[in-house]
Amino acid sequence: MKLKYLSSIAEDVIKRCSQKLDTSVEKLVVDFEGGWHPEMGNYCRKLVEFCSGKAVSELCHNIEGNINDGSFSRLTYDMMLAWERPSYYDEEDTTENVAKEKEERKITLNTTQEQDDIPLFYSDIMPLLVNNEPNVGEDAFVWLGSLVPLVADVANGRFTFESLTAPTGNRLHFPAYDMFLKEMDKCIRHLQKHATPNGVELAEDEYILHVDGTASTQRVVRHIGSTSWPGRLTLTNYSLYFEASGVIRYEDALKIDLSKNIEQSVEPAATGPWGAQLYDKAIIYDSTDLSETVVLEFPELTSSTRRDHWLALVREIMFLHQFLSKYQIKCPIQTWELHARTILGIVRLQAAREMLRISPPVPTKFLIFSLYDEIPKGDYVLEELADSLKKGNNGQSCSASSILRSMNISKTVDSCIITDEASQADGSVNVVDDSPLLEAAIKQSREEEKEILIAKATTEELKDEGVIDSVLVITELLKPLKHVVPWFQEIFTWERPIITLAVLAASLMIIYMEWVGKTFAAFLIWAIIKMLDARKKKIREKCYEIVISRSSMASDQSTMESIVSAQHGLYTIHDMMQIANIAMLKIWSILISKADKVLVRFFSAVIMILVKIDSNI
Known part of the structure; x- marks a missing residue:
């Protein structure tokens, strides 16, 4: 059957x-057209979504x-290509763009030779991640993550894509995609090969996610006072769970329960010999509880890459259970x-670390x-995520729990969960309809994160230009006025x-x-x-330099408010602060009798004023 208006890849x-x-x-076409209406939009794309x-x-x-035989990665990657170029006209536009890119690449190769400037990372990893085939975008x-949450999650899929495609110009090529799935x-x-910690019996729905400190990995050390235990x-x-190394085997594990609804925190720290904080x-x-x-x-x-990795993982588990408690998600299906x-x-993160x-x-x-938890407006995204979860509006043809079961991770899943998912799978799969409120919240949060990054870069630039130093100087010079x-x-x-x-x-x-x-x-006298007293006490010798502490710049404002204030305000007052600093330094020099010539001139001016006042009287 020849499908009209479809691109070759979509067909x-x-x-x-x-x-x-x-x-x-x-x-398939008849089933799709039975539920399709012109108001739904792009016919070709909706057909691709339905069949996919x-x-x-x-x-x-x-x-x-x-995944092992490569059929999953090849078919799902072609689905992304078909979704991005569903119609014949999209394919024509893509062909023209590819031709232009090839022509520009030829011109670049003929005019410049920049091979020596290419970083080692890109020259080594690029052949493994790219090819000359068409590539897909964010x-x-x-969209594929909304169909099958193995490659991405709809909640953070855009951030995942950005990290995966950073070396390849924000375009995903098939070699990188295939490598990611296999990793x-x-x-x-x-x-699945890791052993259960000693002296611990895991719960039915408890699974090992990461292990470190074994013979095949780097060390992990627990510090207790002045002693250290690998x-x-x-x-x-x-x-x-932490198991201290024994002579023959590991000792019974120390359990740190991250699921309890108690006040708990995990933060980065520095350690060193005799309590010196040398190694961050x-x-x-x-x-x-402890x-x-x-x-x-x-x-x-x-x-400190390993530390940052573990810190993020531990916080993720803590935040997961805090999320379940805060939004009162008690249904076993939704919880699992x-x-x-x-x-x-976490598996995606491990795979990306191996790939990159x-x-x-x-x-x-x-x-x-x-x-x-760390980007602006993230709480709004989590609220929408909780609402979409409670409404069952995830729009997925196969859920994350069914994927884990298919990959032999969750073997002891509640029968009610299996029954519920089976009923969902047996139903007709309509065109994927993501939660618009969740997508809007994610988009807003991402845009504000980019604005924050730009503002932070501006603040760093201001520091390089000396604006922050000027603020410190003027704050220190005005300190006597505090009283x-x-x-x-x-x-x-x-x-x-x-x-x-x-x-x-x-x-x-x-x-x-x-x-x-x-x-x-009288004021001048x-x-x-006061100046004579300063000379008598030899303050000018004590005040050889003004010591300024950066801790004095601590502010009650939030991080975002401080960044925005710095971005909009510091440029305009930079010149004024420099002039004010010079003037106050001169006045300070006069008051402590640092400049003898200026002091003589000042005394002469005072005497002339007094004489003039006396003559007027």
């Missing part, structure tokens, strides 16, 4: 979907085998679905709850009535008796006495 995908479903293309959703439901039954990747399969099979660290979707490669866990904090160090030669999505997020080992990605880009201003405020607000009345009476007397000149002369 090929629909035919392969019909073969996978053991049906004809005509029947049907085929993916079938693929999910044996997803592990399909929207297609997120995920390897990670899952590797996790051991094995195991993370599950409920708890963190540790995490510190604190909770009301009598003392737990300090775990992840030794590395250079960076969130657990499954979190587990798959030379330049590991930021862990939070793959973790749902850790990501939205004078409150004194004047107390006088003006009548907090000290006696002093206020005395000042008022003195002011009236000076004005009535026309003693303004004499008062000014007082200033001279």
